[in-house]
Amino acid sequence: NAGVTQTPKFRVLKTGQSMTLLCAQDMNHEYMYWYRQDPGMGLRLIHYSVGEGTTAKGEVPDGYNVSRLKKQNFLLGLESAAPSQTSVYFCASSPPQYSNQPQHFGDGTRLSIL
């Protein structure tokens, strides 16, 4: 019963490096999200997708790109990592919002940028 799986769980990058965070869900959910969580800031939405092939910007999209080529996968890319992107990243999925169902979260990726 996997739910939402994030890869990797931990990563350390140097400033300027690029990487991709992977998210996979096996619940056939239409909606997927990427959040970052920083101390005292709560969960902030980076990008989201309401279906395969669609993506949209959230509150803090700068410096990130996303792709949703398959319904079950949602990828988050850091083009040129900066120390300000040090954070815990959570992926989540849900049925369409109007269904009143909650979001299901992955275990998070802890990313440090040196």
Add this chain to the structure above:
Amino acid sequence: GQNIDQPTEMTATEGAIVQINCTYQTSGFNGLFWYQQHAGEAPTFLSYNVLDGLEEKGRFSSFLSRSKGYSYLLLKELQMKDSASYLCAVRLSGGYQKVTFGTGTKLQVIP
């Protein structure tokens, strides 16, 4: 903008009852969620309110007053494992119906 307020930290005694409050001022409202998040783990869903009143689920209850922009989460018979952060999240109305999260309340349960 959207504003969700929760106390930053609370401490309560094992076996007691604790109430965690959440007030919100948002442009539109279409439901309020409570999530539990243990340190280093993912948030997990606890409860959902869209109409005024109390929703009870075992030891946990959640209350909503839409006219006051107010909700609370009530935890009864506290256990040590209830030590966690509790996140209040409001779903906005219209369009994509975005969910906005509060910064969370860190609850410490002491013996």
